Amino acid sequence: MKGKIFLFGLFLLMLPMFLAYQKNEQKVKIVDKKVGWGFKKASNRSIDAIIIHSTFNASGTDSFSVEGVLEQFKSYGVSSHYLIDREGTVFRLVDEKNIAHHAGASSLPDGRVNVNSTSIGIEIITTLYTSPTEQQYNSAAALVKDIKRRRAIKYIKGHNEIAPGRKTDPWNFNWDKFNLLTQ
Numbered sequence: 001m002k003g004k005i006f007l008f009g010l011f012l013l014m015l016p017m018f019l020a021y022q023k024n025e026q027k028v029k030i031v032d033k034k035v036g037w038g039f040k041k042a043s044n045r046s047i048d049a050i051i052i053h054s055t056f057n058a059s060g061t062d063s064f065s066v067e068g069v070l071e072q073f074k075s076y077g078v079s080s081h082y083l084i085d086r087e088g089t090v091f092r093l094v095d096e097k098n099i100a101h102h103a104g105a106s107s108l109p110d111g112r113v114n115v116n117s118t119s120i121g122i123e124i125i126t127t128l129y130t131s132p133t134e135q136q137y138n139s140a141a142a143l144v145k146d147i148k149r150r151r152a153i154k155y156i157k158g159h160n161e162i163a164p165g166r167k168t169d170p171w172n173f174n175w176d177k178f179n180l181l182t183q
């Protein structure tokens, strides 16, 4: 009997630790880096799609420079909600409630256009000749899982899937790997 009480006590003691561990594992760390361009303010928009992109800094020597990518976004007047650097750091550029200009002319599998208005855009820094890093896959997956817990997401698509012929990103993206991580 004492043994059982001891084990039960141990279980009670460890339960919060286990729950904290689970929570921690699923939690994604986000660094706020809000931009002042490339989005339209909104309240109450309904979101059911996540669009995965890739981008790199085409000017300067560092293709993976976050600041370089942001300068480019600024010059084109575009943005995304999230930007993930090579180390897997997730930067929040635009609040999810606002409409970021990331998709351009595109359409969802059900034919809906104006994809920006119902989607969240995630940009992963990589080039045409490099693959996303392990940290980027892990962070992108954790972020997508977090969004899925909060919202009824119907589509998770690459930019190339919603704008075929016009867009080719996300480049060198392993969807099988990503889908396993987001399960």
Ligand SMILES: [Zn+2]
Pocket: 052, 053, 054, 102, 159, 167, 169
């Ligand atoms: Zn894109």
